[in-house]
Amino acid sequence: MRILITNDDGVTSEGILTLAKTLAKKHEVMVVAPESERSAVGHAITIHLPIWAEKLSIFEDIPVYSTTGTPADCVKLGIDVLFPNPDVVISGINQGPNLGTDVIYSGTVSGALEGTLYGIPSIAVSSANYLNPNYKTAAKAIYDLLEQFDLSIIPQYTALNINVPAVPYEELRGWKVTRQSKRRWKDYFEARTDPFGRTYYWMKGDVIEDDKDPDADYKAVNQNYISVTPVSIFITEENFFKELKKALSTLE
Amino acid sequence: MRILITNDDGVTSEGILTLAKTLAKKHEVMVVAPESERSAVGHAITIHLPIWAEKLSIFEDIPVYSTTGTPADCVKLGIDVLFPNPDVVISGINQGPNLGTDVIYSGTVSGALEGTLYGIPSIAVSSANYLNPNYKTAAKAIYDLLEQFDLSIIPQYTALNINVPAVPYEELRGWKVTRQSKRRWKDYFEARTDPFGRTYYWMKGDVIEDDKDPDADYKAVNQNYISVTPVSIFITEENFFKELKKALSTLE
Numbered sequence: 001m002r003i004l005i006t007n008d009d010g011v012t013s014e015g016i017l018t019l020a021k022t023l024a025k026k027h028e029v030m031v032v033a034p035e036s037e038r039s040a041v042g043h044a045i046t047i048h049l050p051i052w053a054e055k056l057s058i059f060e061d062i063p064v065y066s067t068t069g070t071p072a073d074c075v076k077l078g079i080d081v082l083f084p085n086p087d088v089v090i091s092g093i094n095q096g097p098n099l100g101t102d103v104i105y106s107g108t109v110s111g112a113l114e115g116t117l118y119g120i121p122s123i124a125v126s127s128a129n130y131l132n133p134n135y136k137t138a139a140k141a142i143y144d145l146l147e148q149f150d151l152s153i154i155p156q157y158t159a160l161n162i163n164v165p166a167v168p169y170e171e172l173r174g175w176k177v178t179r180q181s182k183r184r185w186k187d188y189f190e191a192r193t194d195p196f197g198r199t200y201y202w203m204k205g206d207v208i209e210d211d212k213d214p215d216a217d218y219k220a221v222n223q224n225y226i227s228v229t230p231v232s233i234f235i236t237e238e239n240f241f242k243e244l245k246k247a248l249s250t251l252e
Numbered sequence: 253m254r255i256l257i258t259n260d261d262g263v264t265s266e267g268i269l270t271l272a273k274t275l276a277k278k279h280e281v282m283v284v285a286p287e288s289e290r291s292a293v294g295h296a297i298t299i300h301l302p303i304w305a306e307k308l309s310i311f312e313d314i315p316v317y318s319t320t321g322t323p324a325d326c327v328k329l330g331i332d333v334l335f336p337n338p339d340v341v342i343s344g345i346n347q348g349p350n351l352g353t354d355v356i357y358s359g360t361v362s363g364a365l366e367g368t369l370y371g372i373p374s375i376a377v378s379s380a381n382y383l384n385p386n387y388k389t390a391a392k393a394i395y396d397l398l399e400q401f402d403l404s405i406i407p408q409y410t411a412l413n414i415n416v417p418a419v420p421y422e423e424l425r426g427w428k429v430t431r432q433s434k435r436r437w438k439d440y441f442e443a444r445t446d447p448f449g450r451t452y453y454w455m456k457g458d459v460i461e462d463d464k465d466p467d468a469d470y471k472a473v474n475q476n477y478i479s480v481t482p483v484s485i486f487i488t489e490e491n492f493f494k495e496l497k498k499a500l501s502t503l504e
Binding site for chain 1: 302303305306322324325353355362365400401426431439441446451453481482483484485499502
């Protein structure tokens with residue numbers, strides 16, 4: 001298969017390089033990714049600014065492009081220019097989970113969603129522990145998935161958001177289809193003063209895991225299952241549609 | 253009402269300042285927004301970096317904070333530190349539409365979605381013409397909405413994504429509840445060489461508006477209606493859930 005790989009942690013991060021090396025054992029792989037983590041800028045910007053792309057000499061056999069764009073930009077540039085007609089787009093391996101409300105802000109997931117706009121099966125993959133990721137396990141899981149899973153059944157505009165427990169491969173208990181949960185963060189800020197007298201804030205947070213759904217994404221990961229959530233680019237809240245229509249009908 | 257305002261175009265952009273001035277005629281307003289458009293960085297970053305916040309002297313009566321964070325960070329910092337217990341969070345006025353697939357990448361929308369995580373009614377607002385926005389019309393529309401609409405009916409985890417046609421206020425034809433459409437971009441890249449010999453790419457795109465849904469967001473805007481889409485932070489694709497479960501059950 002022809003596999004286009006991107007991420008949002010940056011092109012030199014261990015997660016993306018481990019994934020590329022693992023998949024290149026069998027597949028034709030190209031990496032097109034942001035030059036650094038800071039590149040995870042909003043989508044709107046690069047509509048009005050150009051994108052630089054530089055070929056790096058990291059591997060002998062795998063072409064790696066470093067760009068000034070976002071993960072979504074990298075997927076566009078990859079498919080439209082550098083690596084046409086890939087069979088699959090994979091975004092990751094992200095350092096840390098993309099579970100619950102993380103998903104909405106995730107550059108990793110948005111890279112995969114971009115692939116679905118082109119009608120190409122697309123996967124976001126994260127190693128679900130920020131401080132102690134296990135990229136080898138996650139890369140091997142994705143390798144397995146490509147061996148055994150028929151990507152063509154994924155509908156357009158839908159991506160797979162995969163979170164792999166950061167444990168040795170042998171400790172994985174299998175695959176579970178899950179829902180994006182209500183897992184969220186209770187944030188608080190610690191104010192400090194920098195050497196120049198300016199106030200700055202460290203954000204800290206406690207995770208809240210109180211979702212009642214037995215198929216909640218984080219529950220699978222906590223039990224050492226690989227969590228696979230089908231995610232859509234469409235976010236209309238249908239359950240509120242009619243009531244809102246009624247309420248707005250009385251407005252001027 | 254106490255109104256917290258953010259955006260992703262930056263704290264000095266005309267859209268946010270017009271909105272703040274319009275709403276401050278009646279309400280208590282605070283602006284907390286990214287220092288510049290470039291600040292629309294991904295969410296993951298500011299978990300591990302601090303956020304600076306500086307009070308600007310733009311208005312006599314409206315406090316305005318410029319931060320190094322994302323729109324979502326600004327909402328967090330606003331609610332947790334600078335402006336506790338707002339009655340509503342408003343993100344915008346964005347320069348240009350947030351319609352169809354724009355929504356997934358929109359910093360404006362993510363600012364509003366962040367407000368919903370706190371259980372606070374939240375609105376994203378865009379003036380639906382990038383080159384010729386009409387912020388006065390959009391600001392007056394939001395002012396009207398706050399006068400007449402009961403925000404408390406909005407469910408938690410749901411925000412309103414509002415796109416206001418960039419026409420004179422008198423030409424607006426009213427409000428329409430819509431769905432996020434399949435409106436998307438067909439992109440192509442133009443390669444150039446910079447003075448230092450490096451290749452860079454301008455991305456251009458043609459918009460595709462072929463959605464069959466009569467309630468598609470862009471159709472309302474094209475007909476000079478204000479488009480109001482209820483949007484959720486949850487993006488699980490339920491229609492593919494069972495089939496995916498079956499397919500993955502055969503894996504190792």
